[in-house]
Amino acid sequence: MLHQELEKHLKEKILPFWERLKDSEYGGFYGYVDKELNVLQEADKGCILHSRILWTFSTAARILGSGEYRSYADWAYKAMSAFEDREHGGVYWSVTFDGKPADTTKHTYCQAFAIYGLSAYYRLTGKREALEKAQALYRVIEDRCRVYNGYGEAYQADFSPQSNEKLSENGVMATRTMNTLLHVLEAYTELHRAEPENRVSQAGRQALQILLEKMYNPEKHRLEVFMDDEYRPLLDMQSYGHDIESGWLLWDSVQEFLPEEEWAPYRSMCLDLLQSVRRRAFTDHGLKNEWVDGKVDELRIWWVQAETMLGLECGWEMTKDPSWEKDVAIQWQTIQRMIVDPRPNGEWYWSVYEDGSLTERPMVEEWKCPYHNGRMCLRMVERYPN
Helix, strand or coil: CHHHHHHHHHHHHHHHHHHCCECCCCCCECCCECCCCCECCCCCEEHHHHHHHHHHHHHHHHHHCCHHHHHHHHHHHHHHHHHECCCCCCECCEECCCCCECCCCEEHHHHHHHHHHHHHHHHHHCCHHHHHHHHHHHHHHHHHHEECCEECCEECCCCCECCCHHHCCCCCCCCEEHHHHHHHHHHHHHHHHHCCCHHHHHHHHHHHHHHHHHHEECCCCEECCEECCCCCECCCEEEHHHHHHHHHHHHHHHHHHCCHHHCHHHHHHHHHHHHHHHHHHEECCEECCEEECCEEECCEEHHHHHHHHHHHHHHHHHHCCHHHHHHHHHHHHHHHHHHECCCCCCCECCEECCCCCECCCCCECCCCCCHHHHHHHHHHHHHCCC
């Protein structure tokens, strides 16, 4: 069965790759592996990468019951302290290979992923310190990053605002991004599962409302990606990967934060996003990347392909139309054929061109992580236990 195949792939391909990147000398995990699988041991270490590694091993240990994975979760949790700013609060974007502050940007997105990883570790261990750190970062976001109509994006170490290069692209400089709010919501959902709190639930409901009322474009069947302070789009764009991820992730948060009688408009939005991407971008050789000003980016990117699996599965759960399940199987075949690195010590390629040839992207850096593909496997395993 598919979930058994994904569990095997997780255990034999994805997790062993990241286990080999444990830095036994300086702590944490090596921050860069090039296309040829060469490890740059003195590369900076990203907080987002480490937060995602923490989430992955914590969740793998909780779902699969492995003490081996618990040891890697413990190691990742210990490494998170290097990113903490004990003067101003929050976490830095990155540290040097030996644990000194490197990029001291305080990005809302980065704070959110630290909450996500710490909450997952608490769900595994019950270690109160981890939950308290996650709750402290929640307060950082709400006290320092919240603005009158949502959340700001990028800050200096003392939380003075700065420009948002890290989550802007395509020639625009966004002051509101769908990507940041989506993952703040994701982090709050994990935190609420770790320990339900009314204030977290309220913040989660507010984030859902912004996504529905400000970022969702029902006429164009998409979420807007880059916006100004008033949520006016800066670019005519659909991110296929983010929309198919949002379809299932938002539905997951809706079920966590809202009573069933309030689900209907969110269910319509989530299904619309999934159907839109499936219609516009799904092929039997992977999901296209994005559409910008009338031009389609045909790259097949690792995280987009992983999220496609979960989005298609969510479409089946919502509709019970078996064609969605058929497409899940097609997508997994595509991932194995085009994205999984067949080398013994490889994992998933960052990206390939439409014809399957490789790009020059590395195997690991601050964004390339075990979170998307690991989460895909873990959610499928958890949904269909043996």
